Amino acid sequence: RSGAHGEVRRPCRVLLLLNPHSGKGQALALFNNHIQRMLHEAGVPYTLVITERQNHARELVRELDLSQWDALVIMSGDGLLFEVVNGLMEREDWEDAIQTPLGVLPGGSGNALAASIHHYSGSQPVSSEELLLSCGFLLCKGLVSRLDLTSVSMASNQRLFSFLSLAWGFVADVDIESEKYRHVGAARFTVGTLVRLASLRVYRGKLAYLPAEEPLSSKTPNGHLTTLTPSSPELGPQDNLLVPLDQPVPMHWTVVQDEDFVLVLAMYQSHLAEDLLAAPASRAEDGIIHLMYVKAGISRAALLRLFLAMEKGAHLTTNCPYVVYVKVRAMRLEPYSPKGTITVDGELVDYGPVQAQIHGSLARLITG
Ligand code: ADP
Numbered sequence: 561r562s563g564a565h566g567e568v569r570r571p572c573r574v575l576l577l578l579n580p581h582s583g584k585g586q587a588l589a590l591f592n593n594h595i596q597r598m599l600h601e602a603g604v605p606y607t608l609v610i611t612e613r614q615n616h617a618r619e620l621v622r623e624l625d626l627s628q629w630d631a632l633v634i635m636s637g638d639g640l641l642f643e644v645v646n647g648l649m650e651r652e653d654w655e656d657a658i659q660t661p662l663g664v665l666p667g668g669s670g671n672a673l674a675a676s677i678h679h680y681s682g683s684q685p686v687s688s689e690e691l692l693l694s695c696g697f698l699l700c701k702g703l704v705s706r707l708d709l710t711s712v713s714m715a716s717n718q719r720l721f722s723f724l725s726l727a728w729g730f731v732a733d734v735d736i737e738s739e740k741y742r743h744v745g746a747a748r749f750t751v752g753t754l755v756r757l758a759s760l761r762v763y764r765g766k767l768a769y770l771p772a773e774e775p776l777s778s779k780t781p782n783g784h785l786t787t788l789t790p791s792s793p794e795l796g797p798q799d800n801l802l803v804p805l806d807q808p809v810p811m812h813w814t815v816v817q818d819e820d821f822v823l824v825l826a827m828y829q830s831h832l833a834e835d836l837l838a839a840p841a842s843r844a845e846d847g848i849i850h851l852m853y854v855k856a857g858i859s860r861a862a863l864l865r866l867f868l869a870m871e872k873g874a875h876l877t878t879n880c881p882y883v884v885y886v887k888v889r890a891m892r893l894e895p896y897s898p899k900g901t902i903t904v905d906g907e908l909v910d911y912g913p914v915q916a917q918i919h920g921s922l923a924r925l926i927t928g
């Protein structure tokens with residue numbers, strides 16, 4: 561295997577997982593028309609598996625003989641990579657398994673990681689098929705870098721691994737409600753945002769976080785010296801910054817005074833969607849959760865301006881008093897309302913209290 565920053569082995573044996581229903585339902589045609597020849601000419605042998613149902617890829621990856629493959633690549637939106645990442649982290653050999661280089665070819669309607677990789681490569685923003693060609697090219701180059709993963713724990717004790725985002729409020733609602741506009745492709749988020757703006761509402765809850773500048777001390781998370789053993793997970797890395805969800809957050813965390821929000825959004829990549837540069841400063845392996853929240857009281861017009869500015873990543877410099885942006889390493893969110901929506905990497909997860917901690921450079925990503 562190659563090092564942290566290296567190339568995938570040549571010839572690189574790629575397992576390519578494709579979700580035929582992603583995006584406008586044209587992922588297979590896009591693959592045949594744009595990618596097949598590119599891989600052939602670059603001398604990249606691949607095996608194509610077309611997923612038959614949700615969680616097919618997750619189950620397949622959980623059981624896969626990884627010694628047979630040099631890279632796992634998805635052609636879909638972010639949802640299929642979420643399945644692959646969690647399938648790898650559910651394995652007994654998760655520590656080795658998650659070292660398998662991962663690649664993305666945007667074929668979905670939510671292609672945030674693909675847009676982020678393209679952005680990190682220093683290229684001008686593009687969308688849809690041009691983004692696919694760019695990612696195909698980067699995949700053929702086969703340069704591998706590190707990728708942060710965030711572990712997200714729910715009250716049910718379930719733990720997920722996330723490479724993109726954790727959202728509650730406006731953004732999470734748009735994520736899920738816009739699924740029905742899938743036929744318009746990446747524009748589904750624009751449509752969804754406009755629809756949601758019309759029924760703008762407030763989300764109540766408690767938000768707390770560990771600022772990134774806080775030195776990572778050897779103290780226990782509570783800040784006192786009695787050794788508090790964080791509950792050890794059966795699989796995956798230990799969340800050494802977190803205390804159990806039924807206990808108050810550690811003393812040195814910041815507890816946000818406001819409890820009325822329009823949105824809470826944690827990002828660990830630059831893009832939230834193809835044309836939404838939500839966290840311009842984020843890099844694939846900066847070990848930072850870029851946490852943003854918008855306080856209640858913002859007008860519809862100001863919120864719309866914020867989303868329009870996000871296209872260029874200018875929303876954090878508009879001096880809007882309702883917008884707060886902090887760099888953190890861990891966070892906790894406790895919604896007050898009994899029903900609602902939380903998304904992780906754009907996928908619906910159990911609603912209720914959640915907390916998260918970033919694990920820097922846990923995975924590897926083909927970035928070119
Ligand atoms: P999009 O960006 O278009 O939403 P995703 O890759 O996010 O594309 O996939 C959408 C959802 O479909 C995800 O929840 C994924 O787990 C699920 N999925 C994957 N393969 C299939 C399949 N063959 N049939 C139905 N759903 C699938």
Ligand code: MG
Binds near residue numbers: 638639668670
């Ligand atoms: Mg999706």
